[in-house]
Amino acid sequence: MRADSPLTDDKKRSSVPLDSVPPNYLEDASGLRGHADRVIIPSDESEVVAALREASAAAIPVTIAGAGTGVTGARVPFGGWVLSLEKLSHLEVHPGYAIAGPGVLLRDLHAAAQRSGQFYPPDPTETSASIGGTISTNASGSRSFRYGPTRRWVERLRVVLLDGRVMPVARGDAIDFDPGTIPLPDVTKNTAGYLLRPGMDWVDLFVGSEGTLGVVTEARLRLLPIPPAVLGGVIFFPSDEAAVDAVEVWRTTASPRMLEYFDALSLGLLRRRFPEIPTAARAAILLEQELQSDDDPELDAWLTRIEESEALADDSWVALTPRDRERFRHFRHSLPELVNDTVRQSGAMKMNTDYAVPLARNREMLAFYRQRLEAEFPGRYLIFGHIGDAHVHVNLFSDPANPGQATALLLELARQAVALGGTVSAEHGLGKRKAHLLKLQYAPEHLEAMKAVKRRFDPQEILGRGTLAL
Ligand SMILES: Cc1cc2nc3c(=O)[nH]c(=O)nc-3n(C[C@H](O)[C@H](O)[C@H](O)COP(=O)(O)OP(=O)(O)OC[C@H]3O[C@@H](n4cnc5c(N)ncnc54)[C@H](O)[C@@H]3O)c2cc1C
The missing domain is CATH 3.30.465.10 (Uridine Diphospho-n-acetylenolpyruvylglucosamine Reductase; domain 3)
Structure with missing residues (x-):
């Protein structure tokens, strides 16, 4: 086992200056920053066992670290040890x-x-x-x-x-x-x-x-x-309504593996890198469909579906080659990067959501997002993401000097998602920054059931202290 500070007793451990822990172990992509006394980087499972036994015996908090790309502060330590699994990479x-x-x-x-x-x-x-x-x-x-x-x-x-x-x-x-x-x-x-x-x-x-x-x-x-062939496409629409209509039809009449949404403000940002986006486009759907071969009849079926929707069919991008599909994925992946560039350049603070609703409430939730965001943050937000699952991300550009307005709005949006039967976290988890949302979704007795599970495994509240606030 390698520790960045090879100390052997708790007294010494607690006297380690906080800045001796490399900063990358104290943060993740959420911007939250924590502190720790020590980083342990086990080389194998037996060293994980030894570290946990030692921490348990001394009641020292342990925060498990992956690669630090989390967006909720889950792996940000608030004291104790960081246990990084980076060497267990077989x-x-x-x-x-x-x-x-x-x-x-x-x-x-x-x-x-x-x-x-x-x-x-x-x-x-x-x-x-x-x-x-x-x-x-x-x-x-x-x-x-x-x-x-x-x-x-x-x-x-x-x-x-x-x-x-x-x-x-x-x-x-x-x-x-x-x-x-x-x-x-x-x-x-x-x-x-x-x-x-x-x-x-x-x-x-x-x-x-x-x-x-x-x-x-x-x-x-x-x-x-790997499927024999995959159809990829970025389908542009003249309006949000037309895009949502198409999703509702395609979700039930076809079996795509991907349906991703971009609103008009997302396309506005993407135009900086992709000026070829048609000027009439106000929304887009990225889709992928697995095929049995390059002449699978499903290919023609998709071209017909696109024609029959209100898409800007002639200006949309459709392709079968892996190279083009990569280009489309690059288009999708460019958006978070462009959002981060905007944040850096403008000095704004980014705040985002991870809420999902039942498929039947997708349209209603989108309309609510749009109405509330236009009222409070006109032009300073984007909506994009996994519309096939009724799970789109809202990104808000907030004034760092006044985060209260954005915080209140995100809470209101979370309440609405729950009111429509949805979840406050579809894919990111809640970690530390969003742990307060759990009680919007679950009643006290349900939270108590989760706490009972936590106590069974971790009666001293050592592991991931602060995460989920259980
Ligand atoms: C630009 C960007 C795009 C993203 N897109 C997506 C996306 O499309 N979908 C999505 O789901 N997420 C997305 N994320 C969030 C993030 O990538 C995921 O949450 C990812 O699963 C975190 O993995 P990590 O290794 O970085 O974990 P970390 O951030 O290091 O830790 C996350 C959690 O995992 C725990 N953990 C780590 N390793 C272990 C282990 N071995 N045993 C037990 N617990 C462990 C940590 O304690 C912590 O609670 C995105 C993040 C960024 C920055």
Whole structure:
């Protein structure tokens, strides 16, 4: 085990100057910054066991660190030790599955799977995330419209608990206590708090638990064969309504693996990098459809669907080549970068949402977003993301001197999502920055059920202290 400060007793440990911990272990992409006494970087599972036993014996808080791309402050430590899994990066690819250490980066898993003619369906935009982090947040991405979130692709886990026990768990292994059940929202993606539902297994419980129940030291992940062909397209529309109408039709009459939305303000920002975006476009949908071959009849069916919608069909981009598909994905991935550039240049503060609603309430939620954002932040927001799952992200550019207005509005939007039967977190988790939203979604008795699970694994509240505020 390597520690950045090789101290042996608690007295010395607590006297380590805070700035001896490298800053990258004290933050994530949320902008939250914490403090810690020590960073431990185990080389193998036995060193994870030793670290957790030592921390438990001395009641020292431990925050598990993945790659730090989280947007909720979940891996930001508020004291104690940081346990970074970066060296547990073994990766084996087999037909149908991969065995990955938690420190493997998502992009390395994607690349290794691709070399074997396979792919790993979860595709969060940020591919420098670690496998441990994506499991812990139950991350999802644009392909989740068809393939669901990370949870669906985890077959087995090895998890080290605070008392040093190593739990190898597989799909179908029943939980040996009654975790209770809570009413879950009727959405296709939900990662707010623990999943407590009838018939769940150990894998279900650990996935999405945001580093608060145990340390994932290995995962077996399901892979699929790469499809023979994929149609990609960026379809432009003259209005938001036309785009939403098309999504409602395409969601039920076709089986795309991706339906991603861009509003007019998103397109305005993207025009800086993609001036070829048609001037009449006020909304766009990025789509991908898997095909059996380059002349699969589904290809023509899509061209007809696009023609029959109110799309700007002649100005839209449709292609079959991997190169063009990459270009379209680059288009999608450019947006968060452009948002961050805008923040840097303008000095504004970015605040965003991760709410999802039942599919039938998609239009209603979008209309509410638009109405409230136009009233309070005209021209200073974007709406984009996973419209196929009724899960779009709102990004607000707020005045850093007066964050109160944006905070209040985001809370109002969260309340509306819950009122429509939705979730306050579809894919990012709640971490520390958004933990307060959990009580909007769940009644006190449901929060108590989650707390009881937490107490069972971590009675001293050592692991991920502050995350989920449980
Ligand atoms: C530009 C950008 C785009 C993004 N796009 C998406 C997206 O499309 N979809 C999406 O879902 N997310 C997205 N994210 C958020 C982020 O990438 C994910 O939440 C990701 O899963 C975090 O992984 P990480 O390795 O960086 O984890 P970290 O940020 O380091 O940690 C996240 C959580 O995982 C826990 N953890 C880490 N490793 C382990 C382990 N081995 N055992 C137990 N717990 C562990 C931590 O304690 C913490 O609670 C995006 C982020 C950015 C910056």
